[in-house]
Amino acid sequence: QKEVEQNSGPLSVPEGAIASLNCTYSDRVSQSFFWYRQYSGKSPELIMSIYSNGDKEDGRFTAQLNKASQYVSLLIRDSQPSDSATYLCAVQMDSSYKLIFGSGTRLLVRP
Amino acid sequence: DGGITQSPKYLFRKEGQNVTLSCEQNLNHDAMYWYRQDPGQGLRLIYYSQIVNDFQKGDIAEGYSVSREKKESFPLTVTSAQKNPTAFYLCASTRKNTGELFFGEGSRLTVL
Numbered sequence: 001q002k003e004v005e006q007n008s009g010p011l012s013v014p015e016g017a018i019a020s021l022n023c024t025y026s027d028r029v030s031q032s033f034f035w036y037r038q039y040s041g042k043s044p045e046l047i048m049s050i051y052s053n054g055d056k057e058d059g060r061f062t063a064q065l066n067k068a069s070q071y072v073s074l075l076i077r078d079s080q081p082s083d084s085a086t087y088l089c090a091v092q093m094d095s096s097y098k099l100i101f102g103s104g105t106r107l108l109v110r111p
Numbered sequence: 112d113g114g115i116t117q118s119p120k121y122l123f124r125k126e127g128q129n130v131t132l133s134c135e136q137n138l139n140h141d142a143m144y145w146y147r148q149d150p151g152q153g154l155r156l157i158y159y160s161q162i163v164n165d166f167q168k169g170d171i172a173e174g175y176s177v178s179r180e181k182k183e184s185f186p187l188t189v190t191s192a193q194k195n196p197t198a199f200y201l202c203a204s205t206r207k208n209t210g211e212l213f214f215g216e217g218s219r220l221t222v223l
Contacts, residue, residue: 004153006153008151032209032210034210034211034212036212042216042217043201043214043215043216043217044154044201044212044214045214046211046212046213049210049211088153088154090210090212092210097142097144097159097161097205097210098156098159098167098169099144099156099210099212100156101146101153101154101155102153103151103152103153104153
């Protein structure tokens with residue numbers, strides 16, 4: 001079983017819709033969770049971090065964490081074509097600096 | 112402006128050659144990382160370093176080597192022992208005790 005799992009997609013949503021991206025992880029002692037956005041041919045950039053159960057909102061983005069169920073999700077409200085990218089979920093498994101990445105979900109926002 | 116600089120952006124290598132990818136940061140970050148990304152795949156950790164003169168193997172360290180002689184620099188050598196080195200290599204750094212990575216623009220290595 002992979003340590004961090006994501007549906008590869010593509011997830012296709014119309015412009016203005018809510019895009020929902022999900023990620024599950026296997027290690028119960030995982031402490032910190034991150035969402036990175038990666039445009040084609042570019043390097044990833046951090047868009048959200050979440051450390052405790054519940055929701056965290058930042059503009060059009062909301063990260064949701066449920067440690068009991070071992071999943072973390074990212075909601076993108078009012079999706080724009082410029083949101084079309086691959087979204088990578090990353091989990092910090094312990095107190096070290098090591099981050100484990102999922103394989104990413106490709107999001108397509110249709111105009 | 113602070114950031115992470117990787118060079119070269121594109122590199123072609125003949126089989127049997129060692130190549131070194133440069134990574135320099137001026138963010139005063141303690142930890143630095145090297146990841147490899149293959150088409151349609153996530154990032155796989157090669158090596159990481161938390162402090163100068165110390166580094167740890169990641170999940171796919173075989174065929175790679177690193178050094179951390181200065182806080183700002185973390186070069187990666189892809190040796191001839193790496194059987195399938197064609198990939199996109201990403202260097203990243205972070206402040207102490209956080210997993211919020213800042214990435215360089217990446218180096219794309221192609222073996223001819």
